[in-house]
Amino acid sequence: MEDRIDDALRLGGRSFTSRLIVGTGKYTGPEQTVAAVRASGAEIVTVAVRRVDLDASAATSLLAHLDPEEFFLLPNTAGCFTADEAVRYARLGREAGLSDWVKLEVIGDQETLLPDVQELLAATRTLVADGFTVLPYTNDDLITALRLEDAGAAAVMPLASPIGSGLGLVNPVNIRILKSRLEVPVIVDAGVGTASDACLTMEQGVDGVLMNTALAAAADPVAMARAMRLAVEAGRLAFRAGRMPRREWAVPSSPGAGMLG
């Protein structure tokens, strides 16, 4: 427990115990969402901004189930394709009055959902100037990450692999390069499929992992949420512990001396 207190995630002037951030999309219903989010141990929880469905009788907001006192809700700009659109969504999210944080997404391509980094940079600059704490979802590209940091992003959130793909961390080298060069926290966002992916990602030394589909699309989302919680903790602890060097040849674990004659 003390380890975890010593190792708080400092992000945007706040301190968090959990290094796992989870989304709330694609669950079968609000009860499953809340059960999975709780099992994940996440404190930061992303939400999307959408039109109220005026035809649905007693349309319930997610907030009827997710207590903003219990979780730090982080509005996203998912589905936005231009900086202007993302800024509009960010401002709507802020107006709900929970915080001035935004998970900034500006998508460049419908099929891959890869980010449009030029629009992302433009939106980051606008929102930082407007007082937002901006957490941009981006490529695992060092130069873009440095530009985002220069633009005032509170963290940089490179992908492990495309959103919803479950392919895991396809380029650990890029993630390590990025982490070694940035001063703001690096949170790997998107692409994690299962617990080993989350653990491997944390072992690269990054500050956190953000995921949604890996939980929501698991056969048992609540069990997977618990697995992810443990995996993120395990990966973080392993990184901090410092792994043994890799060798091409075996080295015996048991003493050579004292064998029977």
Next chain:
Amino acid sequence: MLQIEVNGKSREVSAGTSVADLLTELELDGRLVVVELNRQIVRRTERNEVGLQPGDRIEIVHFVGGG
């Protein structure tokens, strides 16, 4: 009556309707929603004062599940 658009659908409201009145009509008062009028956010404290005009385009949004 005057014609406005709410979340992409046209709707008639009586003259003199404020943003707050519209939310009451839609049974959204007391819910955490954010309102945009012709792409400008209407702050919570302004909802009573802002009256609707013919052709106004209203967006009413809230938080839903998302990643």
